[in-house]
Amino acid sequence: MEQVITSLIAGAIGGNAGGAVFKNISLGTLGNSLAGIIGGGLGGQLLSAVGAGDIGETLAGATGLDIGSLVQQAAGGGVGGVIVMAVVGLIRSKMS
Numbered sequence: 001m002e003q004v005i006t007s008l009i010a011g012a013i014g015g016n017a018g019g020a021v022f023k024n025i026s027l028g029t030l031g032n033s034l035a036g037i038i039g040g041g042l043g044g045q046l047l048s049a050v051g052a053g054d055i056g057e058t059l060a061g062a063t064g065l066d067i068g069s070l071v072q073q074a075a076g077g078g079v080g081g082v083i084v085m086a087v088v089g090l091i092r093s094k095m096s
Contacts, residue, residue, distance in 0.1 A: 004044060006070050007077035011040015014081030025089030035088045036081030043080020044073045 015036015019026035027035060 003048070003066075003069060003073045004041070006073045007040045007044025007080075008037050009040070010074040010077030011036040011038070011043065011081030011084075014078035015039060015085040017078070018082035018085040019089075022086060022089065025086060025093050027085065027089055027092065031088075032085050035085040039080035039082070039084025040077030041080075042084065043076040043078075046080070047072055047076040 012033045013036065015032040015034075016029065018036070019029075019032035026032060
């Protein structure tokens, strides 16, 4: 469950970062966040599907967190967030 949440949060951050970089296709804070969350979820699922989420070291102790996997989910979610925000922004700008 932590991996899904990490992907979604990273996607929202990635969507807003993409909106800040690509101001001409920005969807606004809410739009960038929503597109980023969708992209983050998709990016995280894609990484899990190819097995990249299984790589990493387990944090010692009772937490059972797989730090390597969380980092990969965050990276995949952030990239997915930027990509979906950019695609939606480009489509919106072409339709206007």
